[in-house]
Amino acid sequence: MTVLTGILIGLATGIVFGFVLEKSRVFEPGIIVGQMQLRSFIMLKVFLAAVITGLIALAVMHGAFGVKLSLKPLVWQADIIGGLVLGAGIALAGACPGTSLAQVGAGYRDAWFVVLGGIAGAVFYGYFDTSITAFFAEKGAKVTFAELAGYPFWMVAIGFAAVLTIFLVALERMIPWRQEVGTNVDGVLPQDAVTGSAPSRETSHRA
Numbered sequence: 428m429t430v431l432t433g434i435l436i437g438l439a440t441g442i443v444f445g446f447v448l449e450k451s452r453v454f455e456p457g458i459i460v461g462q463m464q465l466r467s468f469i470m471l472k473v474f475l476a477a478v479i480t481g482l483i484a485l486a487v488m489h490g491a492f493g494v495k496l497s498l499k500p501l502v503w504q505a506d507i508i509g510g511l512v513l514g515a516g517i518a519l520a521g522a523c524p525g526t527s528l529a530q531v532g533a534g535y536r537d538a539w540f541v542v543l544g545g546i547a548g549a550v551f552y553g554y555f556d557t558s559i560t561a562f563f564a565e566k567g568a569k570v571t572f573a574e575l576a577g578y579p580f581w582m583v584a585i586g587f588a589a590v591l592t593i594f595l596v597a598l599e600r601m602i603p604w605r606q607e608v609g610t611n612v613d614g615v616l617p618q619d620a621v622t623g624s625a626p627s628r629e630t631s632h633r634a
Contacts, residue, residue: 447473453469453526459523469604472599527542528542
């Protein structure tokens with residue numbers, strides 16, 4: 428793969444990713460903070476759908492086409508410390524590295540501070556890469572759940588995807604996404620805003 432090909436694939440993937448984030452409303456700060464406060468589950472539903480899709484895709488590519496898996500060992504320090512730092516930042520900012528760019532595109536001015544913070548974090552990591560890598564050194568064998576269970580990877584992946592699908596469907600039945608985001612979810616402005624006329628008293632009361 429050439430550099431140009433990699434850049435074009437990255438741009439195409441980014442466009443699709445941003446489009447899905449915008450249409451699913453996951454990029455909105457209220458949705459993100461609501462998930463952290465366990466008041467909204469749209470973010471969890473979208474991420475579960477992505478995990479299910481990834482499991483099925485990996486199962487097909489590995490089982491049918493022999494694509495090799497690139498395994499990473501479990502690093503408790505990195506997962507726990509990194510997860511807490513990232514989670515705290517997401518809860519405070521109402522954004523994560525991916526959604527902050529979508530927020531910039533949607534016109535959220537505060538998202539620029541999140542983007543700048545991410546750049547500052549990357550610079551910090553670059554200067555302290557050696558010491559950070561040494562502290563979070565990868566240890567232990569690279570073992571998958573499939574190897575522990577003694578079954579082919581594609582079978583375990585499909586099984587996990589099925590379990591997650593059942594959980595996702597049950598969650599959606601209990602808390603429908605339309606109920607969480609409200610009735611005006613298509614991004615279309617009300618007719619009063621389009622025509623420039625003042626909204627009715629009844630509309631103002633509902634708002």
